[in-house]
Amino acid sequence: MKLNNKIGVIVDSFGVGVTEGLKKAKEVGAEGVQIYAVSGEMDPAALTPAKRKELRSYIDGLGLEISALCGDLAGHGFQDEAANPEKIEKSKRILDLAVELGTSVVTTHIGIVPDDKNSRIYNAMQQACEELGVYAKSMNAYFAIETGPEPAAHLKSFLDTLSTNGVSVNFDPANMVMVTGDDPVEGVKLLKDYLVHTHVKDGRRLRPVDPKDVYGYLGYSAMDHEKIAEMASSGAAFEELPLGEGAVDFPAYFAALQEIGYKGYLTIEREVGNNPAEDIRKAVEFIRSYRG
Secondary structure, eight states, X not given: OOOOOOEEEEGGGGOSOHHHHHHHHHHTTOSEEEEEOSSGGGOTTTOOHHHHHHHHHHHHHTTOEEEEEEOOOOBTTTOOTTTHHHHHHHHHHHHHHHHHTTOOEEEEOOOOOOSOTTSHHHHHHHHHHHHHHHHHHHTTOEEEEESOSSOHHHHHHHHTTSSSSSEEEEEOHHHIIIIIOOOHHHHHHHTTTTEEEEEEOEEEEOSOXXXXXXXXXXXXXXXXHHHHHHHHHHXXXXXXXXXXXXXXXXXXXXXXXXXXXXXXXXXXXXXXXXXXXXXXXXXXXXXXXXXX
C-alpha cells in the first residue's frame, strides 16, 4: 500500500497561536493546515478583508494549503432549535471565510443524532443541516460533520435525509474507537459518498461510555472540546494516544480510504499530551512511512 494523500496538521494543536502554529506546521513537515475559525483572531467577524488577504498570503508564503477550517460552535451543536438561527448564520460566515482562504471544507460537531427520527431534536438538527448543506453546496463547499458521537450507519441514515451532500463527513477514526466502539474501516466504507476530510488520531477505549457524557446532549450537558480533551487524557473511559500506540488499525484504515478513492487530506489532531509538537512531528513521520 502506498499513500498519496497530503498530510495536514491542526494548527491549534500546537497551542501557540495561529502565526506560530503555522510556522510549526511547516517545521514538522505538514503540507496543509486546519485552523479553528470560531473566536479570537480567526473569528470571521474579526477578520477584515485586509487581514484575510494578509493571512492567505502568509500561508501561501510558507508553502502551505488550508485543508479545512474548524467551525465547531460547541454547546449542543444544532440540537437547540431556539439557538440554531444564530449558529446557522455564524456557520455560514465561517463557510464564506473558508472559501475566501482557499478551502472548501468546514468541519464541526452537530451534536448526537437522536435515534428517534420523529423527535424535536432530530427535526431541529435536520432543518439546520439542510439549510447549511444547501448553502455550502451553492459555494461548491462542504460542512463536514466529525464522526464519533454516533455509529457510522446512524450518521449515514441522517445524511441520507438531506437534499444535498453539502453536509458531509470529517472522518475521525479515534473518536469511533474511543467512544462508540465502532469499526473505522467499516465506517469509511459506509460513509464513502460523504467523506471529504479526515483526522488522523489514535486512541483506546478502556470501558463503555455513554456518548452523552462525552459530547453532551440538550437538557443533559453541553459539548466542550476542553472537557473532551480532559476526558481523553484522564484515562477514565478512553485515552487519546500518539499514532500507532492506540487501537486504530491504521494499515486497514488507510487501505479503506484508498479503496473508496479518497484523495483529500490526512490531518493530524493531537488534543492532549505534554509535548504535542513532538507527537505531531512523529505523526507526520508515521504517515509518511505508508507512502513507500
